[in-house]
Amino acid sequence: MITSTTTLPPRASETPGARGGWAGLRPLLLRLHFYVGMFVGPFILIAALTGLAYTLTPQLEQVAHRDALTVVAGTDPVPLPQQVAAAQAALPSGATVTEIRPAATPTSTTRVTFASDDVGGSYARTAFVNPYTAEVTDVLTTFGEWLPVRAWIDTAHRTLFLGDVGRGYSELAASWLGVLAASGLVLWLVRHRRQRRLRTTLLPTGGRGRPRLRSWHGTVGLWAAVGLFFLSVTGLTWSQFAGQNVSTVRMAFDVATPSVDRTLPASSSAGSPAATTDVATTSERMVTVARSQGLRDPLAVSPPSEAGEAWMVSEVKRSWPVQQDSVSIDPSTEQVVDLIRFDDWPVAGKLAEWGVDAHMGLLFGVANQVALAALALGIVVLVVWGYRMWWLRRPRTGGVASHPAPAQAPGFGPVMVVTVAAIAVGVALPVLGASLLAFLVLDAVRLRVVEVLP
Amino acid sequence: MFTPLPTALFTLLFGLTGTYALVRWSALASGRIRNGNRAVELFHLLMSLAMIGMAWGYVSSLTTVVQVVVFALFAVSFTVELVAHGRTRTPGHDVIALGSHLVMACAMIWMVVAMPALMGMSLSGSSGGGHAGHAGHASSGSGEVAAVAPAATWIVVVNLVFVATQLLTGVLWARRVVAPTAPTDPEESPPPSAWARATGGGVLTATPVRRPATSYVPAVRLDAVCHTLMALGMAAVLVAMA
Numbered sequence: 001m002i003t004s005t006t007t008l009p010p011r012a013s014e015t016p017g018a019r020g021g022w023a024g025l026r027p028l029l030l031r032l033h034f035y036v037g038m039f040v041g042p043f044i045l046i047a048a049l050t051g052l053a054y055t056l057t058p059q060l061e062q063v064a065h066r067d068a069l070t071v072v073a074g075t076d077p078v079p080l081p082q083q084v085a086a087a088q089a090a091l092p093s094g095a096t097v098t099e100i101r102p103a104a105t106p107t108s109t110t111r112v113t114f115a116s117d118d119v120g121g122s123y124a125r126t127a128f129v130n131p132y133t134a135e136v137t138d139v140l141t142t143f144g145e146w147l148p149v150r151a152w153i154d155t156a157h158r159t160l161f162l163g164d165v166g167r168g169y170s171e172l173a174a175s176w177l178g179v180l181a182a183s184g185l186v187l188w189l190v191r192h193r194r195q196r197r198l199r200t201t202l203l204p205t206g207g208r209g210r211p212r213l214r215s216w217h218g219t220v221g222l223w224a225a226v227g228l229f230f231l232s233v234t235g236l237t238w239s240q241f242a243g244q245n246v247s248t249v250r251m252a253f254d255v256a257t258p259s260v261d262r263t264l265p266a267s268s269s270a271g272s273p274a275a276t277t278d279v280a281t282t283s284e285r286m287v288t289v290a291r292s293q294g295l296r297d298p299l300a301v302s303p304p305s306e307a308g309e310a311w312m313v314s315e316v317k318r319s320w321p322v323q324q325d326s327v328s329i330d331p332s333t334e335q336v337v338d339l340i341r342f343d344d345w346p347v348a349g350k351l352a353e354w355g356v357d358a359h360m361g362l363l364f365g366v367a368n369q370v371a372l373a374a375l376a377l378g379i380v381v382l383v384v385w386g387y388r389m390w391w392l393r394r395p396r397t398g399g400v401a402s403h404p405a406p407a408q409a410p411g412f413g414p415v416m417v418v419t420v421a422a423i424a425v426g427v428a429l430p431v432l433g434a435s436l437l438a439f440l441v442l443d444a445v446r447l448r449v450v451e452v453l454p
Numbered sequence: 455m456f457t458p459l460p461t462a463l464f465t466l467l468f469g470l471t472g473t474y475a476l477v478r479w480s481a482l483a484s485g486r487i488r489n490g491n492r493a494v495e496l497f498h499l500l501m502s503l504a505m506i507g508m509a510w511g512y513v514s515s516l517t518t519v520v521q522v523v524v525f526a527l528f529a530v531s532f533t534v535e536l537v538a539h540g541r542t543r544t545p546g547h548d549v550i551a552l553g554s555h556l557v558m559a560c561a562m563i564w565m566v567v568a569m570p571a572l573m574g575m576s577l578s579g580s581s582g583g584g585h586a587g588h589a590g591h592a593s594s595g596s597g598e599v600a601a602v603a604p605a606a607t608w609i610v611v612v613n614l615v616f617v618a619t620q621l622l623t624g625v626l627w628a629r630r631v632v633a634p635t636a637p638t639d640p641e642e643s644p645p646p647s648a649w650a651r652a653t654g655g656g657v658l659t660a661t662p663v664r665r666p667a668t669s670y671v672p673a674v675r676l677d678a679v680c681h682t683l684m685a686l687g688m689a690a691v692l693v694a695m696a
Contacts, residue, residue: 448493
């Protein structure tokens with residue numbers, strides 16, 4: 001008989017036994033907050049910096065594309081068909097008009113957007129027309145309604161110019177931002193609730209070194225928490241995988257963003273869609289019908305893209321009060337096919353619209369931009385201070401610091417509950433789940449390999 | 455994905471094994487027990503979740519990639535352990551346990567990769583929107599399936615090989631249910647409480663005797679039952695897929 005003995009000394013860093021309640025949860029939250037900050041921090045930092053740049057884009061756009069966007073106010077605008085025809089003449093023959101935005105103010109230009117195979121993706125070519133002279137002021141590559149400078153920063157913020165792969169970075173940052181905010185908030189509030197000091201909870205304290213940094217990190221995080229949750233939730237609605245789940249849930253509960261029915265009635269005698277010569281003349285009639293239904297500037301007119309489809313005219317005002325009424329119109333009879341008022345949207349749809357617009361700094365104008373810029377700066381300093389605190393904790397003997405409070409082991413119950421919660425959240429937010437999984441597996445495998453290999 | 459009865463049975467089966475693994479994983483992660491293998495328990499937990507997900511048709515291009523990467527990592531880890539065991543004859547390592555985990559990891563990868571072909575479906579990617587149009591609200595794409603041609607013969611044959619290996623693994627573990635042996639690997643077998651009581655604070659005496667101490671028996675049996683269920687369950691899913 002062979003008898004062998006393997007000695008497994010208790011890990012000095014862990015306290016054996018089960019600890020329930022806060023004593024068991026705190027070490028787990030500390031580790032979660034630390035490791036998420038360490039590994040996802042760079043992605044959040046990039047998202048914050050590009051987001052900070054994005055807050056400046058309305059003004060940047062006005063400066064960079066002033067010639068395209070603004071004209072000297074005149075008295076008599078030329079008819080819309082003439083403006084559209086001028087835009088069509090500026091693009092290659094046969095280019096398909098996808099949207100027309102008549103000048104909404106006395107000093108703005110009319111935008112005529114064309115589908116273009118040359119620019120690819122969701123990009124298009126847009127001609128800007130002086131509404132008083134029908135002169136084309138510029139033709140730019142646009143992304144939705146955004147001009148090149150904003151489209152460039154927008155792409156950096158969303159994908160880092162890496163396409164669908166790059167979208168993973170922003171989804172990773174958005175997924176974990178809420179977790180970081182929640183774990184940090186709980187740790188900070190419980191710590192100070194026990195000390196019963198309101199002032200040090202809400203305001204940073206003096207002192208030096210790491211305690212001072214922690215005080216700033218905690219208080220700035222506390223004040224920014226609501227904004228961080230907001231950015232996380234609204235950011236996820238755009239994301240590649242979690243966004244799909246959001247859409248599925250909204251569809252399931254019938255609270256999806258409504259859209260007008262563009263199916264023409266069988267009795268319609270409308271011809272083929274968007275015939276080049278028809279678009280210019282029809283667009284003005286469509287605008288007139290839409291205005292008769294109470295729609296107000298700024299408007300976007302969309303010609304049909306396929307046979308049997310009606311024209312659509314939509315309000316596109318995304319600042320408060322938001323105007324998003326839409327109407328579809330049969331061009332042969334000028335009869336309204338469908339009409340949806342923003343007031344009739346489901347509450348969830350309105351909240352989603354307002355949330356998206358606020359995330360982009362559109363809802364409340366400059367105040368919105370300033371708030372977002374402050375949030376972005378807050379995130380930047382939170383991340384930098386977090387790394388700085390970690391650096392200040394490094395051992396004097398060399399090496400790097402591990403997670404905080406290494407002598408405290410998380411409780412059995414909290415670990416199990418948090419694991420179950422992580423599984424549930426991971427299903428809803430797949431990038432969060434996948435990244436958490438990757439970390440746990442790599443950590444477990446690393447530990448095992450270190451133990452096994454001599 | 456499957457008809458309701460197999461779906462319910464697979465959910466129940468892997469729900470049980472997943473719960474067992476969750477308890478073990480939590481006990482290890484919290485330091486409540488020290489003698490165990492987090493990688494193995496995490497593997498059991500993820501495997502159980504993946505099987506439930508597959509039974510319910512929760513598949514997409516993302517989940518496929520993630521599962522392949524994760525289970526490949528586990529396979530590498532188990533291979534390293536096996537090689538280390540072969541080189542050093544490290545006491546306390548159970549070749550059958552390590553081997554069965556390696557086979558299971560490979561079977562999981564196979565299952566994930568071959569499922570579309572075996573079940574006659576294809577996966578599509580995901581799409582979403584950008585800031586300008588925020589079309590992500592209305593977009594769709596992830597996890598959509600579409601009918602494709604029946605599986606090729608070689609796929610069916612390889613699948614049968616994996617079914618056979620899982621059945622064999624299940625039988626080996628079932629033997630331990632009937633005739634439990636003392637654990638030879640501190641990371642395998644006894645559940646937390648029994649093991650912690652028996653090993654007393656981290657000093658483990660691994661003795662490959664035929665008859666384990668009485669206090670071990672229920673724990674060893676429970677662990678063997680869990681492994682048996684997982685192996686046979688995997689074999690059943692592989693058969694159901696084909």
